[in-house]
Amino acid sequence: MTAKTQIDIGLVLYPGAQISAVLGLADLFEIADRAAAKRPDTDLPRLCVGQWTFEEGRSLPSPPETGGDSDVLILPPTLNAPASPEAARPIAHWLRERHEGGCILASICGGAFLLAETGLLDGRSATTHWVYTEAFSRRFPRVAVDTDRLIIDDGDILTAGGLMSWTDIGLKLVDRFLGPTVMLETAQMLLVDPPGREQRYYSGFTPRLNHGDAAILKAQHWLQTTGARDTSLTVLAKQAGLEERTFLRRFHRATGLTSSEYAQRLRVGRARERLQFGTLPVDTIAWEVGYSDPATFRKVFRRIVGLTPSEYRQRFHIG
Template sequence: MPQKLPAAEIGILIYPDAQLGAVHGLTDLFTIANRMARDRLGADAPWIRVTHWRDAGSAIERVFETEPGESEPDFVILPPAVTAPITQAEAKPFTDWLRERRERGSTLCSVCAGAFLLAETGAMAGRSVTTHWFFADDFARRFPDVRLETDKLVIDDGDLITAGGIMAWTDLGLKLVDRLLGSTVMLATAHFLLVDPPGREQRYYSAFSPRLAHGDEAILKVQHWLQATGAHGATLAAMAAQARLEERTFLRRFRAATGMKPTEYCQHLRIGRARELLETTHGTVERIAFEVGYEDASAFRKLFQRVVGLTPREFRQRFNAGAEAA
């Protein structure tokens, strides 16, 4: 490695139950990016120094470095958790250190459930962020002052960068390589690793996961009915009748319980069924549209693209190549 100063130091924080696979994977990704930069630009190529940080009891200390040095991390990454997100009590040893890094100019980054630790610092208040869609409800309850956008896989908001899925550390890593070493090096690194360059969206992969533990028995009854019928014949009058509520009362309670309007809820349920059929069957888009309750295939295509981010054909090509070929 050249003796000149690195383009940046990226520190990776190892907190309780952090996914070590992501810690080491990110380290390898930046090491590969350095090599790609050197191969293309020679000895004067910019490079990234990687450090690991851990709670040593009395302080957060550097426990690993790819090259010796005493610089402050320009970026701090909070990797995914192996299972559940960090609790408020577990986060306490790290929040002051993270706030201090931010005050000194570090860009704070999180992947998946790492967003919970980042949010405990208060840095996310009023900001747009993402985390894994599976944790969206828990995150919203713990941090109601944060704008959560789980449709997006990566949100680069300048001094805060958040990535959604548990494997989105590759997307975050490539985004940082793009910012620090340039797009040519980023694309070469992505090609070497055989991963897609940044630009994917989490909603391509997330299943519709409705709120059910809201405590409103009348609305839950309607949700079970919608699931059983595939939302066929789900008019406002029919849903209100299932709940045994007046329509205006039903609308208010449904939105309070599920976070969605009934029409929006039914659309997501039908699109979820369409995704399954596109992944597992050879049926035409027109037939699938009809099966899930849409007589106008053109309207179905537009709605599918708005919800999923891909057209039905693009979705099938990505997730069911055998069906597309057939």
């Protein structure tokens, strides 16, 4: 089988697409293409980038000037609300047809809503921006959304999390088509980290408060006010005015977490603020947020954030 001499990458300009990400991706692939061309000892394909433009009221996009199908189609982020089902449907139909023809599909941030509308993510794991977790799960219940991860690469479909994760997905594709050496050269030229970060390094804990269960909301407010220092089932159930077994069931249904997990995330959130803006030792912070055992605190912090407290402070400290 003869290797491809050109990889056609299509950037999908749907209504509301973030133009800076589109232009940034085009620049990233141009830098990678130039780096690959300077390596005379390798037979690497050229990267050809074009834009497929959807306009309001059109079911098919205007193709790139180069014409022809793309090997990869990338859905950029949006600064607006994610596309509604009605707006996404014609784009999703076109994307599904391209995928059936062998095209790789990739989404960034809110672009995942367009990709999920195709049905191709059903039964798979996918990521989007962490602020969309609840809305995405509600709209696409058959997709296993994992917003702790910045990139999920399933081979034929890739999804990335935050607005700026276009750099990560761009470098991921450069690595796939041009190899790790060119990918690292491109990252160095752009002064960005190579792929390997996780979205949970950056995401904060946003409690679910609009569930409509007034009893559970009382317990949530009490946990927030007290810093989740007392998380015993007896105390929490009393705050909610519920029998203990009923409280456990309703708390999980309302928040998506057990009361212990919920309290841990509140405590870790407070610890992150102290690590980012203060200089207290980690052991002292552990005690302040409710952990008598610093080792337990470090274990919980790493499980939730993906970094140790010291690594988090080193990366994000302001002062």
